[in-house]
Amino acid sequence: MQESSSQEVILTILVSTSIILFFVCLLTYFFFRQQKKRFQHQQEVLELRESFNRTILQSKLEIQEHTLDHIAKELHANFSHLISLININLSAILAQSSSDMRPQISETKALVKELMNEVKTLSVSLNSEHIMQAxxxxxxxxxxxxxxxxxxxxxxxxxxxxxxxxxxxxxxxxxxxxxxxxxxxxxxxxxxxxxxxxxxxxxxxxxxxxxxxxxxxxxxxxxxxxxxxxxxxxxxxxxxxxxxxxxxxxxxxxxxxxxxxxxxxxxxx
Incomplete structure (x- = not known):
């Protein structure tokens, strides 16, 4: 009788221990599963944030490039035209000027020519089409x-x-x-x-x-x-x-x- 009672106690302990271990394993499983989901969520958030930042950066660079292209075209079309007109006027003034004024006017024409070259060089350096070709x-x-x-x-x-x-x-x-x-x-x-x-x-x-x-x-x-x-x-x-x-x-x-x-x-x- 006493032996049967001892076996029941041992069996109860084993069952209780098994149930406790089962719940511990179950809790551990749910804990790690939840941690995995949280980690995946954080990774997704980071990837979305990185994708968003890249999109913003791409848009910013495209806007900057468009602006530089516009400036390049303005330099080539308008500034070059104005400099050419200045040079034409200087040539007309040079033909009618006195001998003592001609050296200064000639120097000014040389500076205008140098300015024209600088404007053309700057225009080319800003134009993305020239960059792609060269x-x-x-x-x-x-x-x-x-x-x-x-x-x-x-x-x-x-x-x-x-x-x-x-x-x-x-x-x-x-x-x-x-x-x-x-x-x-x-x-x-x-x-x-x-x-x-x-x-x-x-x-x-x-x-x-x-x-x-x-x-x-x-x-x-x-x-x-x-x-x-x-x-x-x-x-x-x-x-x-x-x-x-x-x-x-x-x-x-x-x-x-x-x-x-x-x-x-x-x-x-």
Missing amino acids: GFVRKLENELQRLAKTTRYKVNYEKKGETVRLPSGEEIVLYRLCQEILNNIVKHSDATEVNVDLLFTNKNISLRIADNGKGFDTTLAATQAMEKESTGLLNIAGRAQHIDAQLKIHSIPGSGTTVNLEIPLNKYL
Whole structure:
């Protein structure tokens, strides 16, 4: 009788333990299932947010490109026409002027001609159709030649590897990115030397743009750019993100600035 009672107790303990374990396993299953659903939801939210940001960035870049194209056409059509009329008037004045005034008028005509060339060059650099036709490499080299012609900068340029063409839209973005970097050098760096290294490999395009200017605090500059919505650094980062480029900006106050870009080619091959 006592043995039967002991067996019942053991059986009760086993059943109770099994029920408890079952509920523990069930709760654990529902807990992890809920965590998995929450994680998937967070991933979906992040993907939607990233997709939304990319769409906004794409729209912003398209608007900027449309604006630049419009400016390029206005420069070519209107400003070039006005400069041509000025030159015609100067030629008429030169023919009727006295000998002591002619050197000044001739100098003015030379300046007008130089202005015309600069307007044409600027118009071409802003026009996306010219960028697509010429290609990123040629357009970058043209920008560096313009920079060197100012005689303010010593420009060192080296290209290695066989040129790889990107889709036209991405070449435009890459070119605009380089324009932004060079523009920042001109506006802020107080540099006297600019070094550009461009390397094409089977896997990526590596671009390095360095100057010997005054440099800056990158952390502080990034914070101020977000607070003040300054477009320079934000445009560079946005365009790099748009073409899936890895961007690294290294700068120390008093020691110049180096910008490195790595553009993977796997999605184009």
